Amino acid sequence: MKKAMMVLTALAFGLASVALAAYPERPITMIVPFAAGGPTDITARIVGEHMSRTLGQQIVIENVAGAGGTTGISRAAASTADGYTIMMGHMGTHGAAPAVYPNLKYNPTKDFEPVGLAAGTPILVVTRKDFPANDLKGFVAHVKANGPKLNEAHAGVGSVSHTTCTLLHSILGVQPNRVAYRGTGPALNDLVAGQVDYMCDQIVNLTPQIQGGTIKALAIATAERSPALPNVPTTKEAGLPEFQVSAWNAIFAPRGTPKDVVARLNDALVKALDDANTRKRLLDLGGDVPDRAGRSPDALAKLVQSEVARWAKVFKQVGGAK
């Protein structure tokens, strides 16, 4: 019965778009603008695996890392808009990038066909384990009093940890010393060792350290607590409701990709996010899976617009990416 329904749907779809009935007839390349093994890559692989099944063609992940993800997105934006090259964009590449990279080769709001939001990873504020404050209120007071004396670690200009802590600093109006690392790993290492005072980063990178007690989590920057870390209060509960940010990952196609192709990709994405196993794998990582309304191309277009505006304001306020 179910199969018959699927065949019917497929037939109806085929009639609606005769020219593209065959799409996809060969494997699809999804460009991930970060190294393999990172949060965006993992999200792409988990979602892409299920989408491949719906589309009947393999989605091949190609990691093109560099310049905070903008290298890969620049390349993907310039590729043929036939639906065979898509990309996993990200809060950085499609939100903060224009504010961080003045020579950016693409325009996040104009050069893409949004396909849909895949999953986000919430941001946490964490400190070394012997930091004087134990909750977000105490942290805010301490940072406001000792701002320039504190060391904040981040994973490089334009990284998630850098942009999100920039947001935090702009809200608090503080200017602590910022120490740059090449990636989250070494930054986290120095936080565990107590060389630096605090950092902001994605939940998936931090959960094991928090559970192991080697660092302290003060708050999670989402509306609701995460099932992965039920004891960590939200920024809303902890008294800093303005600090709401998530490292969202979303699928985009180059501008000019046919509407039917985008619809087909969106359909596969929606099905992947409805699949119990795929959902569980994303949630286990501490990820946020968008609700039905949040997965449409329109919702993503709006998100990109509001994010670009928000980061432009934040970076203007702190006086550039430095």
Place this chain on the structure above:
Amino acid sequence: MEGLVGNLTLGFATALSWQNLGLAFIGCLVGTLVGVLPGVGPIATITMLLPITFGIDPVGALIMLAGIYYGAQYGGSTTAILVNIPGEATAVVTTLDGHQMARQGRAGVALGIAALGSFFAGCVATLVIAGLAQPLTRLALLFGPAEYFSLMVMGLAFAVVLARGPILKAIGMILVGVLLSTVGTDLDTGEERLTFGYGPLADGIDFAVLAMGIFGFAEVIRNLDYQETRSVVVRAIGRILPSLADLARSAAPILRGTLVGATLGILPGNGAVLGPFASYTLEKRLARDPSRFGRGAIEGVAGPESANNAGAQTSFIPLLTLGIPPNAVMALMVGAMTIHGIVPGPMVMTKNPTLFWGMIASMWIGNLMLLVINLPLIGLWVKFLTVPYRLMYPAILVFSCIGIYSVRNAPEDVIFTAVFAIVGYALIKLGFEAAPLLLGYVLGRLMEENLRRALSIARGDLMTFVARPVSAGLLAVAVIVLVAAVVPAVRKGREEAFKEE
């Protein structure tokens, strides 16, 4: 102690299942083959094979990926010895004496001693991880930015000793290497440096690009210079396995190399890179006749190869106990674990004991397999040397280009390699050596970033480097090494020993 035995029993029970044994074998075999291909490193391989592991249980998947990792380390040495192309930073040292041995018809011996040394080092490193992983973690945490800076300074001091030719040329090459490492986006400000506004340079020059070009391709051009003296097919192959005299000569270097490599491997932030360099320096300093180094001294292969493998393995310690990946390959392993629903961290040992101990047991099994795979293969590898060079060099170039492309999926990198090949050829002709340049390149970036980090944390106070005891100790060693190389009396002896060829 009883706990350790119990844990290891659990580990072996996991690792010795038929499925896991098979996966370890596949991993080691694939790793070896891939490592032999110039340019295709473990990162590219693990990335490509990641989707295949989705269907396997996590322990098996990790055992296979780990096998690829040390298999590739190992295969890289084969290429370094046979055709003088270091696929990885750690194989640069192996080219120095390993390839010289091959040119003298002792390729089999060099490969054999590399295999045996690596096996011994792997066994020791496995025991170190099993018994001391937890306390050793503290050592990793002891190293802050200041300590790393001093460690890298010490490494550069080693580079001076490493050189065969005149000391001034060596220092010049180190500085060029450091300069090349500064190309790209500045970490602190996000500004581009030395990129001339050219996009593909924004992330700097990849190590594989530099090493392939300046070492590998340049070597190919040089070999084509004269039909007769091309380095690869020179003499009869000679014996395949090391003789007892070779073993006796290598025993102490293997022991020392293991110790040095294992210690440096624990440090996050790519401390393992220094292992082979440090071991080579040590052996050259201890040797009764240092002039043999660079001309096919077996100690110059045995020590660094052991250090390399020991470091490759102990670099799992920060990952397994802290959950923090110390280098790019380990970061990929974290990704693999995460995809399988295990996020590595301080809890992995208690929460997933089968995974933790299974992996440790599989390391030892993997080392045994590498020996089993590689000793018989030596005969085959050595036969490659008898392939006419006119057939061999196009194959080397093609595989290298594929390898380089696979590192970053960037076509520009292949072109950069061609440019560096011309530079490398010019350097050979002018009597400059590439090894110090590569070391300068590898250490330069780490040194600069840690210098700025340390100064940023200390608010610009230079005293931080001497006020911290570990950092001060490392700097002292660097000064001693440099003084020994520069003091006129020593230098005189040195110049006699290392006259330009």
